[in-house]
Amino acid sequence: MAYNGWTNKETWLVNLWVDYSDVEMHQDGIEMDPSSIEAYVWEIIPTIECHFTADLLACAMGKVNWHELAEHFSEELAA
Numbered sequence: 001m002a003y004n005g006w007t008n009k010e011t012w013l014v015n016l017w018v019d020y021s022d023v024e025m026h027q028d029g030i031e032m033d034p035s036s037i038e039a040y041v042w043e044i045i046p047t048i049e050c051h052f053t054a055d056l057l058a059c060a061m062g063k064v065n066w067h068e069l070a071e072h073f074s075e076e077l078a079a
Helices: 009-017 024-028 034-044 051-063 066-078
Strands: none
Touching: 009 051, 009 066, 034 051, 034 066
16 A cells, blocks of 8 residues: 555655665665665664564565665665
8 A cells, every 4th residue: 555655654664764865885886776775774773682573573674665765765866
């Protein structure tokens, strides 16, 4: 279900909290493709000790449209 102009709420939340200017991968010459952005997001999430919480987070992260975010970040960088 679409949310605030994004594919879903999970994708919107990642965009809300991880702005393209925060993603320093492009400065290091790493292409901002969907898998790179997803890896970056997993990197900045603190380690979760509770398996229930980790499972819920993994479900939510599985719904994120990483391709949409990569396209959006690329457009913002080009502007």
